[in-house]
Amino acid sequence: MDPSLMEWVKIMVPDMYLYFAIINTIEGRLRSENTHALPPSVQRRVKSLKYFQSKHAELEAKFQEEVLGLEKKYLDLYRPLYIKRREVITGQYEPTDEEVSIGEKVDAEEEIAHIKADEKKDEDDNTKSIRGIPEFWLTAMKNNPQVAENVTPEDENLLKHLVDIRMSYTDKPGFRIEFEFADNEYFTDKVLTKAYYYQDHVYGGEFIYDHAEGCDIHWKDGKDLTVTMKTKKQRHRGTNKVRTVKQTVPAETFFTFFQPPTLPAEDVELDEEEAERLDAKLEADYEMGEEFKEKIIPRATDYFTGKALEYEDYAEDEEFEDDFYSDEEQEEEDDDDDEEDEADESMQPSKRENAPECKQS
Incomplete structure (x- = not known):
């Protein structure tokens, strides 16, 4: 209080x-963890509750182990489907008429006439020479708002070369995401990886996130998207001569995803503001990994077509919209307020002149 x-x-x-x-x-x-102030008989009962809580924690750990085992089992069952998906995207496999027909029936909102028109156009303009589904993964990523906000136009030129995004489970509790690329002008790597690890214990039926590990990217000369070159002029105090100095600074790019934030050494103390910033970075990094693991990889086709957005909570909230004004609405409200103020002034017997102006930054 x-x-x-x-x-x-x-x-x-x-x-x-x-x-x-x-x-x-x-x-x-x-709120206090100190129970010494409680009567002895109550303390005894609290200790028994801790025993029951410890047994509950043991069951939670077994539950999570079984859930993880089930996830691994079904990932093995999903994998042949993911392999087929990759082959279609890259043009290594051409779907059969039966597979296409069943796929049409899956989406009840698909317009058959529109599909047939596209097929006819495909034959007429000789686009059968197109291999696979170009820019499949780039489009899927851009249709996920959380991922899309981290993708720059320059990133898109590189992400067009994405061949596959897949995941696997690590020996230690955790998961690994792999990004496979075709040959490109940016780096020599074929696969970039990012792994997320959990702590050894389970709390509340869930693994607790511990840390992430990225990978080194072997950029070709002048193609590193994670840095940008800035130039600035310096004037010598004695001779007054000017020189141009070049320096590299971090750049905004999706590929910093492979350089996850890390916790400082134990002997390094952070102030409250620095700690909050680090916590926000760690949380955002983990959430990005979860977007790939739980959404983009298993539902890549829905993200490519945009259908996944129908099931996401990305629609603007009406009440949220009401809190904002267009410029015209704001001007009208300001005019109304001015009229009310003038009416109030006429009713006041006296009023201070030259009142300080209230400025909004």
């Missing part, structure tokens, strides 16, 4: 003050 409010209650309503004081004492005990 607010101390100033407590002081007011103490003066004005003594009995109520006593009530709030008791409540605050109880709340303080409940």
Whole structure:
């Protein structure tokens, strides 16, 4: 309870003050991990609860192990489908008429006439020379808002070379995401990896995130997207001569995804603001990995077509929209406020002149 409010209650309503004081004492005990102030018989019961909680934690750990085993089992069952998907995307496999027909029936909203028109156009303009499905993974990533906001136009030129995105489970609890690329002008790597690891213990039926490990990218000369070159002029104090200095600075790019934020050494202390920034970075990095693991990889086709967005919570909230004004609406409201102020002024017997202006930054 607010101390100033407590002081007011103490003066004005003594009995109520006593009530709030008791409540605050109880709340303080409940929030505190120190149970020594409790009566011995109650302490004994609390210790028994800790025993039951420990047994519950053991069951949670077994539950999570079984869930992880089930996820691994079904990933093995999914894998042949993912392999086929990759072969279609890269043009290594041409779907059969039966597979295409079943695929049409899966999407009840598909317009058959439109499909046939596209097929006819395909034959007429000789686009059968197109191999696979160009820019499949780039399109899927751009249709995921959380990932898309980290993709720059220059990134797109490189991500067009994405051949496949897949995942696997690590020996230690965790998962690894692999990005396979075709030959490109940016780097020599064929596969870029990012692994996320969990802590050894389980809490609340869930693994607790521990850290992530990226990989080194072997950029070709002048093609590193993670840095940019900036030039600045320096003037010599004595001779007054000017020289141009070039320096590399970090650049905004999706590929910093492979350079995850890390915790400082144990002997390094961060102030509150730095700690909050680091926590935000760690959380955002993990959430990005989850987007690939839980959404983009298993539902890549839906993200490519945009259908996945129908099931995401990305629609603008009406109440949220009401909190914002267009410029015209704001001007109208300001005019109304001015009229009301003028009416109020006419009703006031006196008013300070030259009042300070309220400026909004």
